[in-house]
Amino acid sequence: MMFGCTRRKCIRTVGVLPVVFVVCLVAWSYYAYMFRFYPKLVYPNSLVQSGLYFVLLHFLLVMFVWSYYRVVSTSPGHPIKIVAVPPSSTRLVPRGIELNEGVRRADYPPPLIPISHVADSNMGSGDSLLEEESDRGYTAVSLHREDDEDLRASARPLETKRDGGRRFCTKCNNWKPDRTHHCSVCEKCVLKLDHHCPxxxxxxxxxxxxxxxxxxxYTMLYCLFIFFTMMGTILWYGGDDLMKGLYGIDFHTIMLFIVSGIFALCLLVFVAVHAGLISSNKTTIESMEGARRVRLEDNSVRLARHVNIYDLGAKENFLQIFGAxxxxxFVPLPxxxxxxxxxxxxxxxYRSLLEV
Structure with a gap:
């Protein structure tokens, strides 16, 4: 804490600056197009052309602003609070260490209890049956008992920790559902976290x-629209000579032409990358991690390196995000x-992992 400003408050304050920059950039692009480029190069030549440009520009601008507002103002989703871990007890409880009286074991991420030891001890400290990774890239471990209290607290997850236990966030003091990750910037766990976008x-x-x-x-389409409509008009004025067409045009128009082209190219790559992630039902984090440990029907865990159990096919993957x-x-509604x-x-x- 410095000058009464906590880390979270400082991050929130600084984090507003990129949003302000985007708003100012869009406002300037609208001014440069509608009040510099549009009257001088479009309107005097063709009413049909100017009317079409006017409608398309404002449609893309409205959809862009609407989508941007929704992504900025909408919470990405956070796990339901299932357990309340005492603030003084945020770390995992090692096996063989008894808990103090009055503290429920369900308040902690339970240690691994091999199935072969269940009959011998109630909540014992048996060794993990963690096996060595095979040459095929999968690891098998034993899991908790089916009647563990923590498993009854919520739906049984598919993803597990390395030792076969349920994934737990020691910073949020809560269980982590499948595909949930902790954001170090927001200091919260986020459901199906893709990335933190400044x-x-x-x-x-x-x-x-x-x-x-x-x-x-929509930002990419907005930039492409500005770039190509300006290019077409400039080339028409210059007789297929871009530099001749730019001669005599004011600074705002030239800068808008250059900036829109750069942004359009960058966003085109970005849109294509995320289209690939959507088609394969992966997040940016999952594409970088490359493997996850999955709980199987035979009460074991496999480390799946080369398969994605959430891949339902391109069509179904698309519908998971955009709905039926x-x-x-293409409307920013839930x-x-x-x-x-x-x-x-x-x-x-999922079942193919049992055969490995």
Whole structure:
């Protein structure tokens, strides 16, 4: 803490600056296009052309602003608080260490209890049956008993820790559902966290990923529209000579032409990358991690390096985010399927792990 400002408050204050920059940049682009380029180069030549440009520009601008507002103002989604860990007891409890009286064991991430030891001890300190990784890239470990209190607290997750225990966030003092990760900037766990985006001063996760993708898509289309309409008009004035067409045009118009082209190219790559992630049902974090430990039907865990159990096929993966109503696919309204705590998975891929 410095001068009465905590780390979180400082991050929130500084995080507003990129949002202000985006708003100012868009406002300037609108001014440069509508009040510099539009009257001088479009309106005097063709009413049909100027009318079409006017309608398309404002449509893209409205959809962009709407999507941007939704991704900035919408919470990405956070796990439901299932347990309340005492503030003084935030670390995991090692096996063989008894808890103080009055503290429920369910308040802690339970230690691994091998199934072979269940009959011998009630909550004993048996050694983990963690096996060595095989040459095929999978690891098998034993799991908790089916009647553990923590497993009854919520739906049984698919993803586990290295020792086979349930994933637990020691910073949030709460269980982590499947595909949930902790954001060090927001200092919270986020459902299906994709990444923390400074340009929206928010995490991109389960509840606002659709808005984020629409935001970058409409921004790309907005920039492409400005760039190509300006290029067409400038080339027309210069007789296919770009430099001749730029001669005599004011500074705002030239800068808008250059900036829109640069942004359009960068955003085109960004949109394509996220389209690939959507088609394979992966987040940015999952694409970088490359492997997860999955709980299987035989009460074991496999480290799946080369398979994605959440990949349902390109069409179903798309519908998970954009919903079944095609009329709302490109509108920034909530249509994503599920609750963010559990996700449908490919059962064939899931069962194939048992055969490895």
């Amino acid at each position: 340009w929206v001063n928010n995490c991109v996760g389960f509840a606002n990923y659709k808005y984020f993708y629409l935001f970058v898509t 109503n095609w009329r709302l696919w 249509t994503s399927l599920g609750d963010g705590h559990s996700f449908p998975y490919n059962r064939e891929t």
